[in-house]
Amino acid sequence: MARRVGIVAVAQTKFEEKPGVHIGELLYQASRDVMKQTGLEFKDDGTGIDCTVASGYDMMSGPGGAYMFLGYIVGAWQREDERVIEDGSMAVYYGAAQILSGHADVALVVGYSKETQIDKNLIECLSLDQIYQRRIGLDFVSSAALQAMRYTTKYGITPEQLAKVVVKARKNAKNNPYAYCCDSLSVQDVLRSTMLCDPIRVQEAKPTPVDGACALILANEEKAKKLTKKPVWITGVSSCYDHHELGYRDLADCDSLVTAASKAYKMAGITNPFKEFDVAEISEHYSYQEPLWYEGLGLCGKGQGGKLIDSGKTQMGGELPVNPSGGVLSGIPHCLAGMHSVVECALQLRGEAGDRQVKGAKKALAHGVDGPAGQLHCVITLEN
Amino acid sequence: MLKKEEPQDPSVAFRYPRVITYKHSLGYQSKFAHALKMGRIIATKCPVDGRCTIPPRIVCPMHHVKQTEWVDQGQRGKLLSAFKINFPMFDSRTGDLKSWETPIVSIELEGGARMDGWCSETDTEKLKPGMVLEAVWRPAEERQGRVDDILYWKPV
């Protein structure tokens, strides 16, 4: 990258059901936190925050959440204030682009999710093709089930391997004070849990509903160095969309993730991701996605994701700990997951990840996903 | 390829009957909802310039300072503008198309905050900016802490 984008502050709320908390309060909490850390306010003279990028899916939460509340909550009123209605990682990408282009020096990136306000399957169903798929009853869960079946069948991934993903997530979440679910689960507990959508069991799916918010402040190199002693640099970023129609893809593979990752790695000069990264935060909404995304991210070969889980190399203390935070499977809400991945990676690279810290982490991999069966992937590489 | 004589439907109609229930968290706004049940209109006040806002806000939209003070807005206000919808419009409460006899009015309350509502005067010619309107409430036992607890605004 010709210019460098630095993350100078990150914040997150506790992830939990917050039926008594207004969206505005969630946004205020997270955005005020990063503004306090940096001492930055919105300014018109180039000495403060220049613009905002916000993610949040209005239909999922009821009000035009981002549109109605964000401007005045964070002080972005009558200023540039962009919206991303996709995974939160795309808002980070957009914020970085604002700075890389020279359009802004300092950007506030915020995201929220308020799953307690709606039965999200009702809305997700509307994301599918209106003529050919909706009437079949497809939504994100059933699309994932189709992908899980195809992936595990093609590559012989076992239910035990997938259960280990959940066990790892919940074990890691115990070290994360912000996590929603950190119950001790065994492989047998996961395998005995109720079938949600064959072959996905209840414990193999993202717990829901969960509410929360995240915020980051991004700055250009010069300002980042002044704003913090511990800037975290965004070294590579890319996203890629696959076909929306499930039948156009081989769901056993995730070609759009391969493309997004290879572009981000090229930008960052990463040639051997498994060896070079010290920590990764990957958005797995279902257990099968973690090994499948490993493959797409080039952390192992095609069909080798299950073996990588078995090897224990992605556990805490392993060669490349994946999701020390507990990740989405411990309850990070929809739309916020990828932004949360970046926040967690930044904490790791600042050495501020508390009990979930990967010692001496220098390079981190953050990933976000959206759409049915991983249609959109966003990959962000970070360095301290 | 389709032969010319084969039918080519220009569109297909699907209905999506469903009930979408949002459980909107009120948070700090629950004070406002509770006041409505009591037959009162309250607003948050900016500590910088004293301006009151409805919907109530956690921070002042203009000065970005936290608003903690609540101020009673009274039962009367001045008409700012009024209009009538002259075509069938959705009633967001029922999902049905209906014709709207009552004009929608924007009012500046005695306490300074502005809010919208319906007006009992159906002849918009008689609605002049600056005229005083008064809130007419549902019976106390029917109020649910929603803005339509105010049935309509009546010229004084």
Ligand SMILES: [Zn+2]
């Ligand atoms: Zn003010």
